[in-house]
């Protein structure tokens with residue numbers, strides 16, 4: 195099994211109205227990928243590789259700063275936004291049964307001007323780059339959500355109507371820039387990975403990897419397949435709330451990042467845009483079934499965070 199590559203040119207960022215027939219064709223391709231694999235590569239989205247590289251470059255500068263400099267921007271230190279900010283290595287366990295993931299992250303969860311960011315003296319242009327990339331990812335995500343609804347013969351706005359507040363308080367969608375430092379075999383804990391096996395929490399996730407790749411996806415037949423970096427594309431996956439919303443038509447596949455082979459001291463980077471419905475949105479199965487009980491988006495997200503950051 196392979197992850198399909200779909201050409202999104204017809205509905206790329208900036209494309210205006212397009213004939214219903216072309217949207218329908220796109221929908222069919224997305225539907226096939228999301229029902230069979232849960233992951234798809236999109237090419238010609240309007241987000242170009244240069245922009246991705248620039249966000250990774252400035253992110254790496256931030257990650258290479260001493261921990262003491264990054265600490266004031268820690269996740270959970272930002273008033274009114276529990277998710278914005280820096281996450282140090284081994285803090286998060288995407289598979290709660292394993293030791294902490296060997297990665298660092300910076301979450302952009304709020305575009306509110308009052309939120310605290312590393313200053314221009316600490317790292318010039320960091321905030322601007324992250325915010326601009328967040329907005330491009332948002333634009334593409336809304337386009338994909340529209341095609342997804344059409345592909346299921348639902349109202350084109352069904353998913354969009356519950357994603358009205360992305361980028362403001364009241365919606366937990368997050369751009370996360372990730373850095374996987376060199377792995378020294380002598381300090382690795384038993385069972386520790388770069389990113390433990392997990393499925394994502396929200397509706398869809400956009401992923402961009404540096405050229406090293408390393409992401410693996412669990413196929414329906416039960417083996418992990420590799421999801422390499424394909425320059426110029428965006429990898430998009432279904433997350434758990436979308437699987438629930440569609441009554442299991444779209445599948446939220448488990449994925450992970452293993453350690454590099456012993457002695458390989460290379461680093462790795464990725465950018466992930468986690469799309470979450472508006473906090474107050476109540477998600478019920480779109481086919482009218484009662485396969486899953488209704489759940490409020492923010493309650494679901496907070497419950498999943500308790501798993502990955504440890505229950506208090």
Ligand SMILES: O=C(O)CCC(=O)C(=O)O
Pocket residue numbers: 372389394401403409449450451463464466
């Ligand atoms: O780093 C990656 O390629 C993916 C990370 C991931 O799956 C996640 O943070 O949810």
Ligand SMILES: [Fe+2]
Pocket residue numbers: 392393394449
């Ligand atoms: Fe993930």
